[in-house]
Every structure is written in structure tokens, then in C-alpha cells.
Amino acid sequence: MSELKKEIHRRRTFAIISHPDAGKTTLTEKLLLFGGAIHVAGAVKSNKIKKTATSDWMEIEKQRGISVATSVMGFEYDGYKVNILDTPGHQDFAEDTYRTLTAVDSVIIVVDSAKGVETQTRKLMEVCRMRKTPVMVFINKMDRDGKDPFDLLDELEEELNINVLPLSWPIDSGQSFKGVYNIYQRKLDLYTPSKQTVTNSVEFKNVASPELEKHIGDRLASKLREDLELVEGVYPTLDVEEYLKGEIAPAFFGSALNNFGVKELLDCFVKIAPYPRSVTAVERTVQPEDNNFTGFVFKIHANMDPNHRSSIAFVKICSGKFERNAYYKHIRLDRQMRFSSPTAFMAQKKETVDEAYAGDIVGLPDTGNFKIGDTLTSGENLHFKGLPSFSPEMFKYIENDDPMKTKQLQKGLDQLMGEGVAQLFTNQFNGRKIIGTVGQLQFEVIQYRLLHEYGAQCRWEPISLYKACWIESDNREQLEDFKKRKFQYMAKDKDDRDVFLADSGYVLNMAQQDYGDIKFHFTSEF
Ligand code: G4P
Numbered sequence: 001m002s003e004l005k006k007e008i009h010r011r012r013t014f015a016i017i018s019h020p021d022a023g024k025t026t027l028t029e030k031l032l033l034f035g036g037a038i039h040v041a042g043a044v045k046s047n048k049i050k051k052t053a054t055s056d057w058m059e060i061e062k063q064r065g066i067s068v069a070t071s072v073m074g075f076e077y078d079g080y081k082v083n084i085l086d087t088p089g090h091q092d093f094a095e096d097t098y099r100t101l102t103a104v105d106s107v108i109i110v111v112d113s114a115k116g117v118e119t120q121t122r123k124l125m126e127v128c129r130m131r132k133t134p135v136m137v138f139i140n141k142m143d144r145d146g147k148d149p150f151d152l153l154d155e156l157e158e159e160l161n162i163n164v165l166p167l168s169w170p171i172d173s174g175q176s177f178k179g180v181y182n183i184y185q186r187k188l189d190l191y192t193p194s195k196q197t198v199t200n201s202v203e204f205k206n207v208a209s210p211e212l213e214k215h216i217g218d219r220l221a222s223k224l225r226e227d228l229e230l231v232e233g234v235y236p237t238l239d240v241e242e243y244l245k246g247e248i249a250p251a252f253f254g255s256a257l258n259n260f261g262v263k264e265l266l267d268c269f270v271k272i273a274p275y276p277r278s279v280t281a282v283e284r285t286v287q288p289e290d291n292n293f294t295g296f297v298f299k300i301h302a303n304m305d306p307n308h309r310s311s312i313a314f315v316k317i318c319s320g321k322f323e324r325n326a327y328y329k330h331i332r333l334d335r336q337m338r339f340s341s342p343t344a345f346m347a348q349k350k351e352t353v354d355e356a357y358a359g360d361i362v363g364l365p366d367t368g369n370f371k372i373g374d375t376l377t378s379g380e381n382l383h384f385k386g387l388p389s390f391s392p393e394m395f396k397y398i399e400n401d402d403p404m405k406t407k408q409l410q411k412g413l414d415q416l417m418g419e420g421v422a423q424l425f426t427n428q429f430n431g432r433k434i435i436g437t438v439g440q441l442q443f444e445v446i447q448y449r450l451l452h453e454y455g456a457q458c459r460w461e462p463i464s465l466y467k468a469c470w471i472e473s474d475n476r477e478q479l480e481d482f483k484k485r486k487f488q489y490m491a492k493d494k495d496d497r498d499v500f501l502a503d504s505g506y507v508l509n510m511a512q513q514d515y516g517d518i519k520f521h522f523t524s525e526f
Contacts (some may be wrong), residue, residue, distance in 0.1 A: 008276055010081055013085065017120075018120070023112065023138075026140075030471030031262065032075060032084075034238050034266055061403075072086070072345035074345055074360070077270060078267075085103060096299065098124075098388065100299060102131070104389070105134075107133050110137075111138070113253070114144055130388075135246065136251070137251040143174065147197075153459060162246075162248070164248070164249045165236065166253070167184040168181065168182045179191035184268050188216075192350075193255075207228055252264060279294075279318040279319075283382055288318065293321060293328065293377065293378045295319075295322065296316060297373065298314055311365075311367075312364065313366040314364075322360070324337070324339065325340055326355045329379050331383060344356055391469060394438070395434055397460065400458060402457040409457075412453065415454075417494055422446060424436075426491055428487065429488045436468055443460060467522065468500070468502075472519050475518070481515075484498060
């Protein structure tokens with residue numbers, strides 16, 4: 001195997017997703033402990049943004065600033081290079097999370113055993129399903145009284161619309177939690193509450209052995225045997241191919257806070273999770289092992305300090321090797337560029353790197369050259385397919401409040417939209433600009449940044465909309481007829497595509513009924 005191939009095949013780039021408070025930060029921290037990337041628990045700054053802070057978004061941005069350092073956490077483990085991509089916890093930044101999911105090769109979902117599947121998890125799983133991303137589940141907080149494990153797995157299957165497969169099985173829960181039987185490694189992992197230590201495991205190939213009683217007592221031993229028999233009857237054995245196709249999600253039980261079940265998750269993860277997958281560009285499918293470098297920008301982190309206007313563009317390397325100071329082509333600008341200080345993220349340190357491989361993320365200091373979705377290559381004219389936009393949930397007209405600063409407003413809006421802060425639609429009927437977001441916070445962010453970074457003043461005016469749908473049809477006549485009839489509600493997105501602004505669910509339903517040949521999409525990538 002070539003050196004390049006070896007490097008790529010040992011990479012595991014993934015994101016941990018969860019509903020806020022399920023334990024994402026805690027699990028991340030424990031994984032870093034195993035990777036030797038940090039040495040004490042509590043070292044990872046929480047990227048969690050408490051709901052109560054919504055009124056003070058500057059505070060939130062400060063917290064997000066912290067998250068630059070923890071945006072990507074790389075570490076070495078057992079011969080593997082693991083890259084964890086962090087995702088913002090606050091739901092108003094869900095769009096950021098969606099985009100991050102385009103840069104990962106797999107996902108670990110954390111679920112709180114008492115709460116089960118929650119809204120945010122459901123939405124994020126939809127994105128994973130759309131992209132066929134392989135998923136593993138960590139059922140957390142087993143040290144608390146939770147739901148029955150069979151019920152939980154049923155709930156996961158139903159709510160997340162994916163088959164799950166338990167690879168460990170809990171022995172009781174809450175106060176009397178004894179540990180798990182590790183089905184994957186055929187051993188008994190006994191639980192001792194502690195924030196730092198590693199699980200005490202006993203090899204246990206055969207649970208029929210009377211030794212089991214010695215460890216967990218008569219009642220729990222026979223319950224475990226019964227449960228495992230049922231598990232064996234109900235769930236198939238692990239087929240890694242199915243997992244890699246995103247059809248089945250292996251599940252582990254544990255307690256991140258007590259560092260229980262985490263190493264087992266990690267051990268299985270590095271073994272079966274995919275190395276960088278092929279990526280589809282408009283022109284061709286790009287294989288990670290291709291010798292030539294290609295990559296795309298999936299996230300831009302602006303510096304909130306107006307004195308240092310540079311931002312960081314995060315590039316996911318799709319193929320080959322990235323080298324510092326080499327010339328690469330910025331496709332949209334049709335320009336050769338070289339980067340003298342690309343950064344990689346090892347643990348919590350951001351450091352300049354000389355090279356990075358497919359699967360890795362590099363951070364490129366930027367002063368406005370990059371937009372989300374931009375492609376960089378060694379020279380080939382290639383366009384990675386645009387990152388998906390999702391129909392926003394909130395809409396407002398944006399108006400210029402200072403006629404002397406029209407240009408500044410235009411420029412600011414262009415850049416902020418390029419960073420993916422929100423989506424801009426232009427109404428074809430009256431030419432007014434509409435900003436769509438997933439949360440109220442973005443409106444505040446935009447207004448503040450336009451003023452402080454571009455000297456432009458904007459004001460918001462209400463518009464009552466339900467959804468923005470991208471429309472397409474092979475039936476040109478019907479499409480034209482629809483656009484004519486709904487001309488007041490037709491808009492263009494940033495790429496000049498047709499978007500229908502439905503002002504209610506009812507209107508949308510009627511439109512779908514009346515125009516059977518038109519497809520109404522809630523994401524821009526279809
Ligand atoms: P998030 O990033 O998904 O939002 O969750 P985070 O890890 O911050 O965890 C949310 C809360 O749940 C934290 O408590 C954390 O200590 C707790 N937690 C995480 N894993 C477990 C577990 O296995 N068992 C139990 N019992 N609790 C767990 P907090 O009080 O909100 O924060 P903190 O003050 O403890 O940091």
C-alpha cells in the first residue's frame with residue numbers, strides 16, 4: 001500500500017451529535033482522554049450555549065469563539081488518526097451543524113437514556129439519512145434511572161427511522177447499575193463510578209458460565225441471560241457493510257460522565273467506522289486516494305474582533321495530500337493561491353502544519369476570499385456539489401436604514417451569506433430581499449455584524465412565511481404556469497434558483513395537489 005493510501009485509510013473523521021444536554025461535550029472529553037490529547041477531565045470548554053443566554057448573543061459569539069479551538073479535535077489512537085468535528089449545541093446554529101455533517105465520514109449520536117430521542121437528534125438524523133452517513137449510537141447516563149433498554153431501542157428505530165443493533169447490553173440502571181455485557185468483544189464490563197478510571201473488564205465468552213453470578217449476583221445474572229437471549233433472537237449479528245451503507249446503527253450503553261463504556265465505543269468505532277469516503281463533484285466522483293489534492297470549504301469562522309478582520313476557512317480534504325506553500329486553484333475565483341500558515345487542530349492546540357491528508361481538516365486564514373462550498377484543487381476544474389441549504393424557519397424583509405451606505409450593506413450581506421450565517425432570497429415580484437434563518441439569533445447577529453464590520457445599518461420588517469421550497473419539474477409548461485400564478489411568492493436564492501415562498505402549510509398543500517408534476521423540495525440539494 002502506498003504511503004498516501006496508508007495515511008488515508010487510518011483516518012476517522014466524524015461528528016458527535018445530540019440534543020443539548022445529552023452528553024456530547026462529556027463524551028468528546030472522554031474520547032480525548034483516551035487519545036492522550038488531554039490529561040484531565042474538565043479540560044474541554046463546553047461549547048454548549050445555555051438557552052437562557054439567547055438575549056445576549058455577543059456572549060454566545062464569545063463562546064463560539066472558544067469553539068474555534070475545539071472546532072476540530074484530532075488525536076492519535078491505536079494507530080488511527082481520529083478527527084472529531086464539533087457541532088454547535090444551540091439549535092439556532094443548526095445550519096452550521098448540517099454543513100459540518102457534509103464534512104464527516106460518520107457520526108456518533110448521543111442519546112440520554114432517560115429522555116430517549118429528542119427533537120434536535122431527529123432533525124440531525126434526517127440529514128445523516130439523506131447522505132447515507134454511517135451512524136453509531138451511544139446511550140448515555142446509564143447511571144441514572146432510564147427507560148427500559150428494549151423500549152429505548154424501539155424508540156430509536158421508530159423515531160430515527162434506522163435499524164439499531166445493540167453491541168453492549170446494560171445490567172440494570174440508575175443506582176443499581178452494574179455495568180454492561182459487551183457483545184462486540186464478549187466481555188463483562190463492570191461499573192465503578194469514577195470520572196477518570198478505565199472500565200474494569202472481565203473476559204466472558206460464555207454468559208452461561210456460573211462465574212457470572214459471582215460478579216453480578218443471581219437475579220441480575222439470570223436477567224442478563226434472558227435479555228441476551230432475546231437480543232440474539234430479535235437483532236441480527238453485526239454486518240459491517242450494512243453499517244457502512246448507513247442501514248444499521250450499532251448501539252452502545254454507557255455513562256460518559258463516569259467514563260464507562262466509552263473506550264469500548266472508541267475501540268469498536270476505529271475498527272469499523274469508514275475511512276474517508278469518495279465525494280461527488282459535478283464533473284466526477286473523487287476518490288480519497290487520488291494523488292492530486294482536492295477539498296472544499298464547509299465552514300467559515302469569522303473573527304469577531306473588528307481589529308483583526310481575518311476569518312478561518314475550514315477545508316475538508318477530499319483527496320490526496322495538502323501541502324503548505326503549494327499553489328492550489330480556487331475554482332470560483334479562478335485564481336492560484338498558496339497558504340503559508342494552514343492550521344491543523346491537534347487536541348486543543350491549533351498549530352501550523354506542513355501537510356495534511358484526505359479526511360483531515362485544515363484551517364486557512366482568510367480575508368474574504370472564501371465562501372462556503374468553495375472548491376480548491378491542484379489545478380483540475382472541479383466543483384464539489386453545493387452544500388445543502390435547508391428551508392429556513394423564520395423570515396424577515398431586510399431594509400437599508402442608511403441610504404448613504406447601500407454599497408456597504410450589499411457587500412456585508414454578500415459576505416455574511418457566503419459564510420452561511422443565513423439565507424438570502426430576492427422576491428421576484430417586488431425585488432425586496434428576504435433573510436431566512438433557523439432562529440431569532442441570526443437576525444441579531446446579522447444586524448450587529450453589518451453595523452460593526454461594514455458600517456451598514458439595516459432594519460427588519462415582518463413577513464409571514466411558512467416555508468421556502470426549491471421547485472423543479474420536467475413539465476416546463478406547468479412550471480411556467482405555476483410561476484406566473486404565484487408570481488408574488490416567487491423568489492431567487494443566492495444561486496439564482498427558483499424558490500417558492502409558501503405563506504402557510506395549507507397553501508403549500510394546495511400547490512402540491514394542483515401541480516402534480518412539480519417537485520417541492522425543502523433542501524436545496526436534490
Ligand atoms: P451536551 O454537550 O450534549 O449539551 O451535554 P454535556 O456533556 O454538557 O452534559 C450535560 C449534563 O449531563 C452535564 O451536567 C453532564 O455532567 C451530565 N452528564 C453527561 N454524561 C453523564 C452521565 O453519564 N451520567 C450523568 N449522571 N450525567 C451525565 P450539568 O450539570 O449540566 O453540567 P456540569 O456542571 O456537570 O458540567
